[in-house]
Amino acid sequence: MTGALENLWRRFFGSLGNSLLTLAVLALLALALPPLLRWALIDASFTAKTPLECRAAGGACWAFVHEKYRLILFGRYPYAEAWRPLAAMLVIVSLIGSACGGFIRPRSLPVALLVASTAVAALMWGGVFGLAYVESTSWGGLPLTLILSVSGIAIAFPLAIALALGRRSRLSLVSALCAAFIELMRGVPLVSLLFMASFMLPLFMPRHVQIDELLRALVAIALFSAAYLAEAIRGGLQGVPASQEEAARSLGLSPVRANLLVVVPQALRIAIPGIVNVFIALFKDTSLVGIVGLMDLLLATKQALGDPAWRSFALEAYLFVAALYFGPCFFMSRYSQALERKLRAGEGAS
Amino acid sequence: MAAPRALAVSRNAAPSRAFLLQALIFALVIALAGFLAFNLIGNLGARSIRTGFAFLHGTAGFDIGETFLSYDEHATYGRALLVGLLNTVAVSAAGILLSTLIGSSVGLGRLSRNPLVGPLAGTYVEALRNVPLLLQLYLWYAVLTELLPPDGAAPALLPGLYLAKSGLHFPVLGEKPVVPLVALGAGLVAAMVFRHLAKLHQARTGKRYAAWLAWALALLPAALLLARMLASSPLDIPQERRFGFVGGGTLTPELTALLIGLSLYNGAFIAEILRGAIQSVAPGQGEAAAALGLRRGQRLRLVIVPQALRVAVPPLASQYLNLAKNSSLAVAIGYPDLMSVGNTIVNQTGQALEVIGMVMAAYLTLSLSIAGFMNWYNARVGLIGAP
Numbered sequence: 001m002t003g004a005l006e007n008l009w010r011r012f013f014g015s016l017g018n019s020l021l022t023l024a025v026l027a028l029l030a031l032a033l034p035p036l037l038r039w040a041l042i043d044a045s046f047t048a049k050t051p052l053e054c055r056a057a058g059g060a061c062w063a064f065v066h067e068k069y070r071l072i073l074f075g076r077y078p079y080a081e082a083w084r085p086l087a088a089m090l091v092i093v094s095l096i097g098s099a100c101g102g103f104i105r106p107r108s109l110p111v112a113l114l115v116a117s118t119a120v121a122a123l124m125w126g127g128v129f130g131l132a133y134v135e136s137t138s139w140g141g142l143p144l145t146l147i148l149s150v151s152g153i154a155i156a157f158p159l160a161i162a163l164a165l166g167r168r169s170r171l172s173l174v175s176a177l178c179a180a181f182i183e184l185m186r187g188v189p190l191v192s193l194l195f196m197a198s199f200m201l202p203l204f205m206p207r208h209v210q211i212d213e214l215l216r217a218l219v220a221i222a223l224f225s226a227a228y229l230a231e232a233i234r235g236g237l238q239g240v241p242a243s244q245e246e247a248a249r250s251l252g253l254s255p256v257r258a259n260l261l262v263v264v265p266q267a268l269r270i271a272i273p274g275i276v277n278v279f280i281a282l283f284k285d286t287s288l289v290g291i292v293g294l295m296d297l298l299l300a301t302k303q304a305l306g307d308p309a310w311r312s313f314a315l316e317a318y319l320f321v322a323a324l325y326f327g328p329c330f331f332m333s334r335y336s337q338a339l340e341r342k343l344r345a346g347e348g349a350s
Numbered sequence: 351m352a353a354p355r356a357l358a359v360s361r362n363a364a365p366s367r368a369f370l371l372q373a374l375i376f377a378l379v380i381a382l383a384g385f386l387a388f389n390l391i392g393n394l395g396a397r398s399i400r401t402g403f404a405f406l407h408g409t410a411g412f413d414i415g416e417t418f419l420s421y422d423e424h425a426t427y428g429r430a431l432l433v434g435l436l437n438t439v440a441v442s443a444a445g446i447l448l449s450t451l452i453g454s455s456v457g458l459g460r461l462s463r464n465p466l467v468g469p470l471a472g473t474y475v476e477a478l479r480n481v482p483l484l485l486q487l488y489l490w491y492a493v494l495t496e497l498l499p500p501d502g503a504a505p506a507l508l509p510g511l512y513l514a515k516s517g518l519h520f521p522v523l524g525e526k527p528v529v530p531l532v533a534l535g536a537g538l539v540a541a542m543v544f545r546h547l548a549k550l551h552q553a554r555t556g557k558r559y560a561a562w563l564a565w566a567l568a569l570l571p572a573a574l575l576l577a578r579m580l581a582s583s584p585l586d587i588p589q590e591r592r593f594g595f596v597g598g599g600t601l602t603p604e605l606t607a608l609l610i611g612l613s614l615y616n617g618a619f620i621a622e623i624l625r626g627a628i629q630s631v632a633p634g635q636g637e638a639a640a641a642l643g644l645r646r647g648q649r650l651r652l653v654i655v656p657q658a659l660r661v662a663v664p665p666l667a668s669q670y671l672n673l674a675k676n677s678s679l680a681v682a683i684g685y686p687d688l689m690s691v692g693n694t695i696v697n698q699t700g701q702a703l704e705v706i707g708m709v710m711a712a713y714l715t716l717s718l719s720i721a722g723f724m725n726w727y728n729a730r731v732g733l734i735g736a737p
């Protein structure tokens with residue numbers, strides 16, 4: 001017992017430097033935590049009806065979130081129809097949940113994705129089953145962020161596999177084209193691609209073709225992420241021994257089937273950490289669509305703060321939205337670590 | 351050497367098949383480019399959008415808050431873009447410096463054996479890298495412009511350093527420190543020569559010169575000259591008046607928010623990169639160095655850090671690239687960087703194709719030059735003979 005205590009003491013105050021460090025951190029916590037707690041919880045106001053009431057309480061005004069949550073979460077989607085984006089979100093979340101929980105086999109994922117996106121499209125747009133039609137320009141908030149993320153990944157992923165294989169191709173023209181595309185996309189900021197898509201895409205299309213604003217942003221996000229994803233997957237491809245492909249070929253598989261059935265699955269497994277990092281980045285990057293005027297979660301929050309009566313509660317609003325972004329990102333990074341451990345354990349067992 | 355890969359594609363097929371396939375792909379790409387160009391020309395004509403780069407000589411007519419070049423609203427669009435480019439470069443450089451400082455201290459903090467420091471650094475990393483940068487920029491900007499005390503009521507953080515609604519106010523030198531800077535440059539050159547000679551001497555005799563001598567050689571003359579300059583012309587310290595600040599240097603809230611946001615966000619990623627790199631050095635290396643009798647500082651400097659850098663440089667390079675590209679988020683909070691100047695010009699002239707093309711080309715060049723520099727540095731710190 002005394003040994004454990006002594007050990008603990010040594011970890012906090014083992015040397016002079018360590019003791020100073022401990023004291024400095026303790027002092028910092030003692031200075032920062034009590035006012036922070038008082039602001040965020042004790043003096044905070046959760047139920048105030050007016051900004052004045054909030055300010056009188058002296059702490060954080062979480063009542064702002066209560067007051068504006070519909071605008072923040074659903075943007076300008078018609079008020080009476082709010083159950084539809086909510087249902088669409090549930091569809092997306094249950095798709096992700098069942099894919100992560102292993103209820104959908106990877107092979108049937110494309111079908112599940114197709115079914116889910118049809119359901120989401122029907123719910124969001126309406127115009128079928130007696131649902132009123134809602135233009136995509138009125139979509140907003142969290143559903144928009146989720147739709148952009150999931151469909152961005154769904155488009156970017158196959159494209160990235162093609163780009164990664166193409167960059168490694170022995171056909172020099174193919175590999176040069178893929179490399180040029182990847183480096184171009186990785187060399188410019190996403191904002192410039194979003195501007196490009198929103199100003200220029202209509203100019204590159206035949207005159208009568210109208211492209212939805214949402215689709216323009218989606219194209220920019222998907223192409224940008226595909227380039228990063230392709231590099232992550234290429235790293236995985238490099239980790240698969242050449243003998244794997246040779247063995248598959250000698251069993252009589254065609255080059256395409258040898259790649260898709262033997263090499264790519266192993267490459268994806270190696271590349272999991274990199275792939276998930278790109279997914280996390282993509283989810284965070286969807287917040288940039290607000291710069292070209294799409295009402296995503298972040299822009300909806302800014303709009304909510306546009307109300308002059310409530311504009312001094314920006315900190316509360318942004319912290320609330322930060323928590324909404326933090327949850328999925330943190331989950332993804334932890335899930336990828338767990339997946340890595342599981343796959344490594346499987347490898348050891350076989 | 352790697353084994354010859356991709357035997358699969360078509361080893362026994364005639365080379366003409368690969369050739370035909372490539373010709374087909376080439377034709378497809380050309381067709382696609384032609385289709386897009388055809389649409390573009392048709393659309394530009396139909397909407398009577400002007401084309402060409404003549405607009406660069408037109409008068410901009412808008413003002414830019416912060417510039418490194420002389421600029422006013424009568425200057426040309428071309429000059430406005432140049433001003434924006436310099437602002438982007440400046441913000442990226444400052445951001446890289448600050449985020450590296452933050453990243454190294456947080457990264458070392460995560461490795462600390464102290465049971466308080468490790469979790470604290472870990473919390474920092476998780477909290478910052480899992481929240482979009484744009485949101486953090488909005489948050490800092492809101493804090494700086496809404497929640498700070500107004501001019502006249504802002505307390506001094508340090509003597510002469512104020513953070514108020516009008517931005518960050520700090521003391522500046524009374525005159526440009528030309529002579530001390532020249533002395534510093536000369537000192538650095540002398541120190542490098544000294545270190546080179548000391549290394550040769552050590553290789554020949556095994557005797558080491560203390561490293562602090564080189565530093566003293568580099569810094570002492572410059573410091574003395576700076577002190578002499580300060581004695582003759584004192585610092586220009588900002589004075590807080592009732593309706594604003596007089597004197598001193600100012601960073602606008604936009605620039606301050608951008609710098610804080612970029613540095614804190616990228617610092618979290620850099621901390622993880624450095625932590626991973628240091629942990630990747632085999633523990634036997636440090637123990638072996640200790641067994642050879644190296645002191646703790648020497649162990650770090652001569653054995654562990656050089657090996658960790660080899661691992662850290664490639665991901666660090668891509669993080670710096672990300673920072674430079676992310677500085678374009680300035681457009682969202684109104685700092686006049688290249689992207690936001692470009693955006694203003696597109697809105698005024700309607701020549702999106704040319705302006706966005708130029709902006710993208712500039713970022714591409716910036717990215718490629720950072721990548722090139724980091725490749726050179728990587729080759730320098732890499733193992734000799736390593737691939």
